[in-house]
Amino acid sequence: MSSFFPTVINNMVTVAAGATNTLIAGFANNAVYKAVVNVSNSCGRIGIAEYYVTNNAVNNSFSIKGMDGILNTDTTVKAPTFTEVNRYTTTVVWSGIPNCAAGGTNIAFNYTLTMPSAGTIDLTNNGDASLQYKVILTRLF
Template sequence: MKKQFLICSLVISSLAYSQVGINTSVPTNTLDVNGTARVRTVNQGVGTAEIYPLYVDNTGVVVKSSTSPTNGGIRSNTVNVASGGTGTLLGSISNGVYKALIVTGNGCALSASAEFLINISSFNNYYGLNGQGGFVTLDTNNRPTFTQTVATAIGVTWSGVPGCADGSNATSFNYTLTMPAAATINVVNNSNVARNYTITLTRVN
């Protein structure tokens, strides 16, 4: 029986710390791969923990989405909220400026997405949110109406949404987004049935 052996050529440079080169004798980073790379298993983000998109710069070095350790960080979560109930989308949010995308759908394959700006400052505990836009997949011109009376709460209503076999009616996608505290985003379900709400929060500053 013939045995097959996988031979890997590694070159380790004697610098202040070790540098490993694959297919290169002059590595310039901790791990320097001169060729393609493959990762067979990548773990998903855990719960609502912040994650960061990865990119490569013009020399092929892997970098985060921003030079800042926080800008570009993404958190997401999904909650199921009963009709008339309140659910916490995210908590423990750090100071900063964020974009939030809220998505909900019904049993008839319709989906409503709306975008918000959220600003949290530790100075005098200032914080708030503001609706930016969105649409229902039924018609891209079917945009939400934002009703805001205070900086920390905004009602979102949708017109022209048909009833569905899941029991929902024209109020199907209506909700209120609130911030009961600087580090928390809640959603109040204003529809006539239970709904899932998914938030994707991306830090921009």
């Protein structure tokens, strides 16, 4: 019987409104991961979304899929909406975010995750405020 111990890696980036930056890169090939992405603003709002990620460079066999999430807001809308554009792109829309006096409206937390190649996830900030994004990537298999 063999043992498998999951690998956990993380990163943090600030992405300006409308810009794209690498969220995380260099993770192991031929593996399956769970990714958790956190975005927040200075008005106390936090959005956390979960994704499954397959990563295999053979035949460009990599993909990302949004699973669930939560927003700490006082509306009934708590989870994001995921639009799976293709196997390596998911667009995330958060509803119910109040405007923040420090910057950002109800679209501030919206973003797109893209895998341009195996082992890399890029983030495009589709919102209207420069925000910090944190990611934790846990290897499952």
